[in-house]
Amino acid sequence: MEFQKKLHEFQQYIDAEEKIEPKDWMPDDYRLHNIRQISQHAHSEVIGMQPEGNWITRAPTLRAKKILLAKIQDEGGHGLYLYSAAETLGISRDEMIEQLHAGKAKYSSVFNYPTLNWADIGAIGWLVDGAAVTNQLSLRRTSFGPYSRAMLRICNEESFHQRQGYEIMLKMVKGTPDQHEMAQDALNRWWWPALMMFGPHDNQSSRTTKGMLWKIKRASNDELRQRFIDKTAPQAEFLGLKIPDPKLCWNEASGHYDTAEINWEEFNKVINGDGPCNRERMEHHKNVHAEGAWVREAAAAYATRKEV
């Protein structure tokens, strides 16, 4: 009875667009839903450093290299903001890393695809960051205060990420025919994985209902995906590149682009660990984490000797 009353008040508070802070009462499900979502978001930022990191040593100019380094450093920073936000809910950093390594916590399926040529770095900034920012702009209004504030910071900082990607695409399409082809090839390979980032269709997504009720999610997967398609299709047209969807066309009546169906078989395969780079990404993360153990140990030993 007491619980039902609290739950009712909690819902009223959320419905009034108030934000929940870590020390407020919240149902366990709300806590767990946020821990799961925020930690997976954090893992995505950190694992997302790998496909781009692949090109740091081979960036074509010093300018491009500096930009890429700055962007990857941002992604690492964003992971840290999000881990910290999740920690306010009572889970430790170690537990989150363990869950990732045990395969219990997922990260965005898109980072399990390889970066084969330099145009992929352009396509990631333009499409992958474009899709991420569409989601994150909506999440600025999420009901958990620390998550919402992390999203504000992240969106502000990400504002250059998409632009630098589009700039790379522009340079490639204006380059030699080979470079133009590389740009098209990158779009061909990244378009569908970018659309998959929004997750399953609303009617297939078990978590959407509660997430929306508690205003953790502020727009549905399909709604966000459509928003992304609608703003990105004209950008592709400007580049003179063709989106690899024969059914893509503007629908005057709906005011949106129509599209073909996503290959959900591929999505499920990648999300369940069988994408092109799943093993590589996870192994790399585990190795780096293990290689860093001595640093954590040394720091902890130092802290016992010195007043910090």
Added chain:
Amino acid sequence: MLQSNSSHGSVWEVFTQKKSGQPYQHVGSLHAFDKEMALDHARDLYTRRDKPSGLWVVPASEIIAVSPGDGAPFFDPSDDKVYRHPTFYEIPEGVTNL
């Protein structure tokens, strides 16, 4: 570092959240002998006009700060990276939503 345990108690820094969801902001400090007293004083001192949605008090001695003199070299590394800002990139006319 601010002196604690004088006959006025120790110094506490006060942070309020004006509206639900917004970041906590520093509003000032006060003297108190324990957490409860610090909260009571913070309420009386800093929230007389508007009811904030949240209030934090933190022992001043627990705050680690960079002083103005150290600031310049300390923050130097962020100065010269114009490419961290979206305005660094030229986006042609006609491209929207970027």
